């Protein structure tokens with residue numbers, strides 16, 4: 157039998173894999189080649205034989221070229237789609253180390269290094285948010301799990317309800333207030349926590365998609381009128397669709413006045429707290445009871461590295477309190493020790509995710525990450541100015557973060573929604589750019605997230621040109637007639653086929 161841990165085999169394969177990844181980084185640096193070699197789902201599936209048909213042994217290094225070729229090239233400067241970071245090398249290597257050392261990080265004895273690093277990172281992030289030295293929290297796998305975790309802690313902190321032990325049967329139904337632009341994970345969390353479909357009461361937004369704090373009372377009353385008890389309010393910092401930062405100060409005031417838990421879904425934008433030029437966007441975050449922050453969005457980490465932070469001690473423990481018989485969780489006078497992070501969320505085993513961020517901070521310094529936030533937010537403003545200045549583009553709203561939504565609105569098009577979809581399909585299928593779409597004010601918009609440290613002004617100018625060209629392919633094009641002059645909406649067959657061609661996720665970011 158071959159030695160599955162053969163050190164020399166691992167060394168050689170590791171060199172071969174790292175060489176290919178370094179070539180991938182070099183290749184994407186120039187912006188050459190497609191962002192994505194688009195293949196529809198069935199064609200993509202057919203490239204990968206079923207395990208039942210694997211009659212030949214293929215070393216991983218030989219499989220890797222096909223994996224790279226078929227994947228999104230997130231490091232390509234023209235990937236401006238979802239909020240996915242282009243991870244830095246230190247983080248990627250740390251993830252490899254996590255895969256080899258595999259210290260599970262549920263309790264201290266399983267992962268002494270990563271549990272300690274997790275604590276240090278929570279202190280660092282907590283101080284950036286303006287929390288005091290009592291900050292507590294945990295790392296978990298994603299903002300969705302983070303929001304569920306924090307809202308479970310919130311639910312358990314509601315005076316008079318011990319849902320954790322007694323369930324919710326016979327109790328007054330609970331609800332949370334949040335902006336109608338909130339990420340769908342909040343709604344999922346509410347349903348998982350037993351509040352049902354009406355468990356999230358939407359609060360109206362202003363003309364820039366920010367929660368309108370003057371509408372909180374009205375939403376609250378609506379919840380009460382339907383028999384619900386509101387126990388928490390969630391501020392978005394920022395929203396997923398447009399990057400809108402809810403005004404956290406007045407939301408904190410409202411929460412304080414009504415005895416509500418104040419949670420901030422800062423999965424994407426809580427990092428503004430690190431960047432002096434954008435700190436004002438999260439003013440008031442220091443008053444939150446809990447905050448979720450995804451390091452795999454704006455902090456250049458691979459998925460998933462999420463921090464859940466609590467301003468006050470004890471909140472974390474209440475939510476997931478169980479008697480553990482077979483693991484050595486330490487309790488200290490009823491409170492759990494910081495070093496057993498598995499006690500504080502739904503996950504038991506988790507990767508050494510803190511290692512990635514800790515190692516990268518040590519290697520690059522905190523200001524590197526603050527600068528990345530500043531640069532991408534600045535670039536989004538610049539892009540908005542360009543779009544505004546162009547007669548054939550329409551900005552959805554002034555961007556506050558690094559998310560820019562807009563429409564291509566040339567003259568003479570009857571169905572602009574269809575045009576946006578057709579243009580997007582063209583860009584994605586040609587591999588020239590990766591952009592996504594979203595529906596705002598009931599209109600289809602193109603949506604870009606400028607999150608890659610390599611994306612620059614020239615790429616964004618080229619995006620505008622590529623959109624124009626996609627809508628108006630040359631007469632010699634084999635892709636079909638122009639979408640603009642004929643009116644995309646009436647361009648029956650072509651328009652229809654193209655619109656349904658690409659499988660992008662709408663609303664699901």
Ligand SMILES: *Cc1c(COP(=O)(O)O)cnc(C)c1O
Pocket residue numbers: 239297298299300301339341392393394395396421422423424450460462665
């Ligand atoms: C991305 C995002 C989430 C979900 O985070 P995942 O890490 O993808 O689970 C939640 N809330 C907001 C505001 C987000 O932008």
